[in-house]
Amino acid sequence: MNIEVAEVRQTLEWLSSISDETGPGTTRLLYSPSWLTAQKALKEKFESLGMECRFDAVGNLFGTLVGSESPERKIATGSHVDTVVRGGKLDGQLGIFGGYLAVKHLLETCGRPKKSLEIISMAEEEGSRFPYVFWGSKNIFGLARPEDVTHLKDGQGVGFVDAMRGCGFDFGDGKVKDDLDAFIELHIEQGNFLEEENVTVGVVNSIVGQKRYNITLRGEANHAGTTLMRYRKDTVECLSRIVVHCLDKAKAAGDPLVLTFGKVVPKPNTVNVVPGETLFTMDCRHTDAAFLQAFTAELEADMKAIAAKAGIDIEIDNWMNEKPVSMDANVVSIIERVCRARQLNYKVMHSGAGHDSQIFAPRVPTGMIFVPSIKGISHNPAEDTKLEDLCEGIKALAYTLHELAY
Incomplete structure (x- = not known):
């Protein structure tokens, strides 16, 4: 199968240009104008291949190439169409346009599949506009509840439900999609393992579990010049002690544990006032569920002790708790076999980032490439992959879909 570099470049540039901002990077947040434009444009692309297309209630897009023998059973591929703010040109959307190119070339070279092939452009995964992740894939399996999002607002005060209805969508009926025999997601690694190992295709066997926190420290705002150091209840000092302690503990634990303090908002956030309140985030990930749970429980206890010693009140909100997920062993084996047969340069590995596949995997035989x-x-305008490597990944996807559907 000949996946041309020029075709990959053209399709990539076309989709990544649909953005709410004029760069750098691509910004396409859930239920924004560019999000809706992208979903409608993808629908036209899929229909140009003769695929039957539909949106579900919340805006997930499904394009189906109907099978010749068992059309009711589907082999699906795809990913999420939303991006982070000023993100890269590949995260999420590679799985969509790569799926489109794979299906296009399969149709041209092999004709119609026996089972139906389906490309899914999922509404949302990132949680960048609203603090809720996997809205698209969770709705596919009836896992999302209206009460989870009805109170949510974005940074401009726009409500989740208002934004959704403004794009012509509404809550689903909670039905579970049950016509999939397999799901394969093509994605960039978002790390440097493959590059460092000089490998062009990663066959993913598991996705790390991750816990995300919003944590608030409350002390006392006071004059920066007249409040002696021993009388202060400085929340930034408390934060500093927490961060150093926790990161030291994470480094001692070693790979594959990772810990990140990514956002800090001190209040009143001015030069001459002791910060009386500080909000910060914490993100912790590991491939072993029991270890992740035990480690974060220790961190929570340590943070409470550090805050208590400083006379600071602490509020810990663990708003995301996703367990590690294994990919289907048979699907992983098929991807490996395809890579060996086509002499693709591959390695089996785990994913350190979360993906829609972790929602699919407990319910559908799932693999990732x-x-x-x-x-x-990644999550940066500088995010990039060599076009030749993109071609190899799309080939691996196409050959896997052929194995499963033809």
Whole structure:
């Protein structure tokens, strides 16, 4: 199968240009104008291949190439269409346009499949506009509840439900999609393992579990000049002690544990006032569920002790708790076999980032295919992958879909 570099470049540039901002990077947040434009444009692309297309209630897009023998059973591929703010040109959307190119070439070279092939452009995964992740894939399996999002607002005060209805969508009926025999997601690695190992295709066997927190410290705001150090209840000092302690503990635990303090909002956030309140986030990930739970429980206890010693009140909100997920052993074996047969340069690996596949995997036989990320950069306008590596990943996807559907 000949996947042309020029065709990959053209399709990539077309989709990544649909953005709410004029760069750098691509910004396409859930239920924004560019999000809706992208979903409608993808629908036209899929229909140009003769695929039957539909949106579900919340805006997930399904394009189906109807099978010749068992049309009611589907082999699906795809990913999420939303991005982070000023994100890269590959995260999420590679799985969509790569799926489109794979299906296009399969149709041209092999004709119609026996089972139906389906491309899913999922509404949302990132949680970038509203603090809720996997809205698209969770709705596919009836896992999302209206009460989870009805109170949510974005940074401009726009309500989740208002934004959704403004795009012409509404809550689903909670039905579970039950016509999938397999799901394969093509994605960039978002790390540097494949590049460092000089490998072009990653065959993913598991996805790390992750816990995300919003944590608030409350002390006392006071004058920066007249409040002696021994009388202060400084929440930034408390935060500093927490961060150093927790990161030291994470480094001692070693790979594959990772810990990140990514957002800090001190209040009143001015030069001459002791910060009386500080909000910060914590993100912790590991491939072993029991270890992740035990480690974060220790961190929570440690943070409470550090805050108590400083006379600071602490509020810990663990708003995301996703367990590690294994990919289907048979699907992983099929991807490996395809890579060996086609002499693709591959390695089996785990994913350190969360993906829609972790929602699919407990319910549908699921596999993931990674391509390298240059310098391991992602969620950044500099996110990139060599076009030749993209072609190899799309080939691996196409051959896997052929194995499963033809």
